[in-house]
Amino acid sequence: MDPMTPIAALLADLADGRTTSRALTEACLARAKAPDGEGARVFTLIDDRAALAAADAADALRAAGIDGGPLLGLPVSVKDLFDVKGQVTAAGSVVRADDPPATADAPAVRRLRAAGAVVVGRTNMTEFAFSGVGLNPHHGTPRNPWDRATGRIPGGSSAGAAVSVTDGMAAAALGTDTGGSVRIPAGLCGLAGFKPTQARVPRDGAFPLSYAMDSVGPLAPTVACCALLDAVLAGAEPVVPEPMPIKDLRVAVPQGLVLDDMDESVAERFETALHTLSAAGVHVDGLGVADLLDTTYVARQALEVTVEAWSIHRHRAATDAARFDQRVLARMKAADGLSAADVIDLQLWRKDFQRRWNVLAADYDALLWPTLPTLAPTIAQVDADEESYNHWNRLMLRNTRLVNVLDGCAATIPIHRPREAAVGLQVVGPTGADTRTLRVALALEAALSEMRDVP
Numbered sequence: 001m002d003p004m005t006p007i008a009a010l011l012a013d014l015a016d017g018r019t020t021s022r023a024l025t026e027a028c029l030a031r032a033k034a035p036d037g038e039g040a041r042v043f044t045l046i047d048d049r050a051a052l053a054a055a056d057a058a059d060a061l062r063a064a065g066i067d068g069g070p071l072l073g074l075p076v077s078v079k080d081l082f083d084v085k086g087q088v089t090a091a092g093s094v095v096r097a098d099d100p101p102a103t104a105d106a107p108a109v110r111r112l113r114a115a116g117a118v119v120v121g122r123t124n125m126t127e128f129a130f131s132g133v134g135l136n137p138h139h140g141t142p143r144n145p146w147d148r149a150t151g152r153i154p155g156g157s158s159a160g161a162a163v164s165v166t167d168g169m170a171a172a173a174l175g176t177d178t179g180g181s182v183r184i185p186a187g188l189c190g191l192a193g194f195k196p197t198q199a200r201v202p203r204d205g206a207f208p209l210s211y212a213m214d215s216v217g218p219l220a221p222t223v224a225c226c227a228l229l230d231a232v233l234a235g236a237e238p239v240v241p242e243p244m245p246i247k248d249l250r251v252a253v254p255q256g257l258v259l260d261d262m263d264e265s266v267a268e269r270f271e272t273a274l275h276t277l278s279a280a281g282v283h284v285d286g287l288g289v290a291d292l293l294d295t296t297y298v299a300r301q302a303l304e305v306t307v308e309a310w311s312i313h314r315h316r317a318a319t320d321a322a323r324f325d326q327r328v329l330a331r332m333k334a335a336d337g338l339s340a341a342d343v344i345d346l347q348l349w350r351k352d353f354q355r356r357w358n359v360l361a362a363d364y365d366a367l368l369w370p371t372l373p374t375l376a377p378t379i380a381q382v383d384a385d386e387e388s389y390n391h392w393n394r395l396m397l398r399n400t401r402l403v404n405v406l407d408g409c410a411a412t413i414p415i416h417r418p419r420e421a422a423v424g425l426q427v428v429g430p431t432g433a434d435t436r437t438l439r440v441a442l443a444l445e446a447a448l449s450e451m452r453d454v455p
Contacts, residue, residue, distance in 0.1 A: 001019070001023075001024045001027045001028065001075075001168060001171065002168065003031075003165075003166060003167055003168030004165070004166060004168070004221045005171070005221065006220075006221050006222050006224065006225055007071075007074060007171055007172060007220060007221070007222075007224075007225040007228060007229075008224060008225070008228075008240075010024065010074060010171055011070075011071070011072075011074065014062065014072065014073050014074075015062075020055075020059045020073070021054075021055035021056075021058040021059050021062075021072070021073025021074075021075075021118060022052065022055045022056055022059055024055070024073065024074070024075050024118075024171070025051050025052060025054075025055040025075045025118050025120065026052070026055075027168065028051075028075045028120050028168065028169050028170055028171075029046065029048050029051065029052075029120060029169075031167055031168050031169045032046050032120065032121065032164075032169040033046065033048075037167065038142050038143060038148075038163050038167055039167075039169060040140065041124060041139065041140040041141060041142040041143070041160070041163075042123060042124055042142045042160040042163045042164050042167070042169060043077070043121045043122060043123055043124060043160060043164070043169075044080045044090060044092070044121075044122045044123070044124050044139055044160075045080075045087065045121050045122040046120065046121040047084075047087075047119065047120065047121050047122075048120075048121075050119070051075070051118050051119060051120045051121070054113075054118040054119070055073060055075070055118050058072050058073035058116055058118060059073065061116075068116040069114060069115035069116030069117075069238075070115050070116065070228065070232065070238035071112065071115040071116045071117040071228075071229075071232060071238075072115075072116030073116060073118060074116065074117050074118065074171050074172070075117075075118045075120050075170050075171050076112060076117045076118065076119060076120065076170050076171060076172050076173065076174060077119070077120055077121055077122075077123045077160070077161060077164040077165075077169065077170035077172075077173045077174065078109055078112075078119055078121070078122055078123065078173075078174045079122070079123050079125055079158050079160075079161050079173070079174055079175050079176060080092050080122045080123060080124060080125050080160075081125065081128075081129060081176060081206055081207040082105075082106045082108060082109050082122075082174065082205060082206050082207075083102035083104065083105060083106040083109070083205035083206070084102060084105055084106070084109055084119065084122065085101075085102055085103065085104050085105050086101050086102065087101050087102060087122065088100070088101050088102070089102055089207050091125070091127070091128050091129065091207040092124060092125035092126055092127045092128065092129070092136055092138070092139070092157070093127045093128060093138065093323075093324070093325070094138050094323050095316060095320055095323045095324060102205070104205070105205065106202075106204060106205025106206055107202040107204050107205060108174060108201055108202060108205070108206065108216050108233050109174070109205070111232055111233055111235065112174065112229075112232060112233070115232045115238065120164075120169065120170055123158070123159075123160030123161045123164050123173060124136055124139045124140070124142060124159055124160035125156065125157045125158055125159055125160060125161070125181075126156040126157035126159065126181075126325075126328070127324065127325040127328045128207070128209060128309065128312075128313065128328060129156075129157040129176060129178060129181055129207075129209040130157070130209060130305075130309055130328045130331060130332065131156050131157055131327070131328065131331075131393055132155065132156050132157070132179060132180055132181070132184050132393050132396035132397040132400070133153050133155065133156050133382050133389070133392055133393050133396055134153050134154045134155050134156030134157065134159030134184075134185060135153065135156070135327075135379065135382060135383060135389075136159070136325070137325050138325070141153065141154070141159065141379055142154045142159050142160050142162075142163040143163075143379070144163075144188060144189060144376045144422075145163065145166040145167060145189055145190070146188075146189070146190070146376065146420075146421050146422055147376070147421070150378055151378055151379045151380065152188075152376040152377065152378050152379065153188065153376050153377060153378070153379055153382055153392075154185050154188060154189055154376070155184035155185035155186075155187065155188035155189065155372075155376065155396060156181060156184060156185060156396075157176075157178075157181040157185075158173070158175030158176065158177075158181045158182055158185050158219065159185055161173035161174070161175040161182075161185065161219050162175075162185035162186055162188070162189040162191055162219055163185075163189060165189075165191055165219055165220060165221065166189050166190065166191065171220070172218055172219065172220040172221075172225055172229055173218065173219040173220070174216070174218060174229075174233075175193070175216075175217060175218065175219050176203075176206055176209075176214055176215065176216055176217070177193075177195040177214075177215050177216075177217050177400075177404070178209045178210050178213045178214045178215070178305060178404060179213065179302070179305060179397045179400060179401035179404050180195075180396070180397050180399075180400025180401055180403075180404070182194065182195050182217040182218070182219055183195055183371055183400045183403075183410060183412040183424070183426065184371070184372065184396050184397070184400055185219065186219045186371075186412050186424065187371035187372050187412045187414075187422065187423075187424030187426075188372060188375075188376040188422055188424075189422055190414045190416065190422035191219050191220065191221060191412075191414065192219070192220055192221065192222050192223045192225065192226050192411065192412060192413055192414065192445070193217065193218065193219045193220075193226065193411065193412045194217045194218055194223075194226040194227070194229075194230050194409070194410070194411045194412075194438065194441075195215055195217045195400075195403060195404070195409060195410050195411075196215055196216070196217055196230060196233075196234065196409050196434050197215070197407060197408070197409045197431050197432050197433075197434055198213065198214065198215045198407050200215075200230075200233075200234045200409075200434055201215065201216040201217070201230075201233045201234050202216070203215070203216055208308070208312060209305065209308070209309055209312075210304065210305040210308040210309065211308055212304055212305075212308060212347075212350075213304070213305055213404040213405070213407075215404070216233060217230065217233075218230060218233065222445065223411055223413060223438065223441045223442050223445045224240045224442060224445075226411065226438070227240045227241060227438045227442065228240050230434070230438065234434075240442075241435055241438055241439050241442070242439065242442075243439055243440075243442035243443035243446060244365065244436075244439040244440050244442070244443045245443070246277075246280050246281055246282060246443045246444075246446070246447050247280070247281035247282075248281060248282075248283065249277075249281075249282045249283065249365050249366075249440065249443065250282075250283045250285070250363065250364050250365050251277070251282060251283070251284055251285070251364055251365060251366050251367065251368050251440075252284070252285045252286065252287040252361065252364045252367050252368070253274070253284065253285070253286055253287060253367070253368050253369060254287045254289045254293070254367060254369055255286050255287060255288055255289065255290070256289060256290050256293050257293040257297075257298070257398070258293070258369040258370070258373075258398070258399045258402065259369065259370070259373075260373065261373050261374070261395070262370060262373045262374070263373065263374045263375050265375060265416075265420075265421065265423065266370055266372070266373060266374060266375065266423050269415050269416055269423040270369075270370050270415070270423070270425065272415075272451060273415045273425055273448055273451065274368070276447065276448055276451045277444060277447055277448070280447045282444075282447070284368075285364070287360060287361070287364075287367065288360075289357070289360060292353065292356060292357060292360075293402075297353070300346060300349060301401055301402070301405055302397070302401065303335070303338070303346055304343075304346050304347070304350065306331065306332060306334055306335040307335040307338055307343055307346070309331075309332045309335070310332045310333065310334075310335040310336060311335075313329075313332055314332075314336075317329060317332070317333075327386070327389055330386075350405060353405065353406075354405075354406055354407065354431075357406055358406075358430055358431075361430060365436070365440050366427050366428060366429055366437060366440040366441075367427075367428040367429075368425060368426065368427060368428070368444075369399060369426055369428070370399060370423070370424065370425065370426065371399060371400065371412040371423075371424030371425065371426040372395075372396060372399060372400075372423075372424060373395060373398065373399060374395060375421040375422075375423070376421065376422070377392055399426065400426070403426075403428055406430070406431070407431045408428055408429055408430050408431060408433075409428070409429050409430075409431075409432075409433060409434045409437045410426050410427060410428040410429070410437065411426070411427045411437060411438060411441035412424040412425065412426050412427075413425045413426075413427065413441060413444060413445045413448065415448055415451065425444070425448070427440055427441040427444060
């Protein structure tokens with residue numbers, strides 16, 4: 001299995017007998033265990049015995065002509081915060097290392113298995129999913145595939161999930177997204193990723209960060225890969241929807257905050273993408289949202305997540321604080337002084353924000369903006385001191401967290417040239433418009449594919 005091979009191609013090879021699930025899984029495991037690779041930082045657990053047994057079972061079903069599901073034999077990775085029967089759900093931390101193992105698979109994991117997928121292991125993540133940079137002091141930080149020598153961040157919190165796919169340790173990955181934790185690492189590592197409407201995929205058995213904003217989504221080489229995985233995870237018909245007709249699509253670009261402080265290369269790729277889409281017949285407008293994305297928004301956007309995270313962890317932090325990632329713990333503690341009235345104010349503000357935003361966006365098939373405003377910084381830059389960490393964490397989360405505040409859905413599409421630093425385009429839809437948003441993203445991905453090959 002070549003790294004970054006689209007799922008459809010792998011499934012076709014399996015169906016036509018050009019490869020086997022055993023061969024694919026062995027290739028993934030070999031990369032994960034290679035001493036000169038990233039596997040030790042990508043995985044918190046490699047379940048090779050169970051993975052090979054599942055692969056052999058998939059091959060036996062296929063040989064017998066039995067329909068084993070739409071993902072039969074496909075190796076996938078699972079983020080460390082999902083329950084897998086018999087394994088401890090550590091959520092990237094050592095605080096939970098002595099907790100009892102899960103007694104059942106999380107529904108999302110169960111649906112992947114029922115579709116025939118082979119789980120190769122648990123992927124490393126930011127402790128308790130509470131950061132967008134992807135650093136983990138307990139298990140190490142996987143290095144971004146774009147620049148291994150310098151050592152750049154993979155993005156978080158689904159850090160290992162992204163690198164497991166780019167490095168061919170899995171064909172696709174299961175992640176979660178509370179403020180961008182699927183889209184940030186996908187965007188920084190050159191993958192597609194999809195954050196669904198929160199209610200679309202069950203969150204049971206996924207250790208929570210925020211009850212209000214957690215969602216479950218895939219990371220994979222293409223939007224079509226993500227669409228198939230999303231359908232399986234949502235319990236829908238396991239097919240990739242038809243792309244929307246590209247001509248006469250109406251999209252809008254919010255003006256202001258999401259376009260601020262862009263790296264020159266991000267701005268160039270984003271502008272080129274907009275010109276390419278316009279030439280293909282897409283109607284691209286600007287959308288004035290300055291009265292929404294103001295300083296009040298910036299101050300409030302993270303607070304609800306912080307309040308809920310502190311609610312989840314405060315009792316354990318009182319007795320076991322030294323074992324936490326201290327930066328994660330410090331950010332959680334920021335909610336300690338908020339009152340119940342403050343929390344209610346946040347909830348009411350969010351409902352009003354959603355209502356006003358949806359009125360502005362109602363006339364468009366999707367909204368577009370850069371997934372991230374910058375390229376991946378180095379691990380050393382982020383880890384230099386508390387001020388640097390907080391600066392980069394805020395910047396990584398800024399353009400993605402907005403979708404979680406809205407309870408919208410969003411795909412990220414790579415728009416960088418080959419061998420250049422990854423840049424992502426975010427395709428955003430409203431609550432419940434998941435299939436339509438994926439159809440738009442499929443159309444835009446196809447229209448932009450040639451742009452990525454231009455020198």
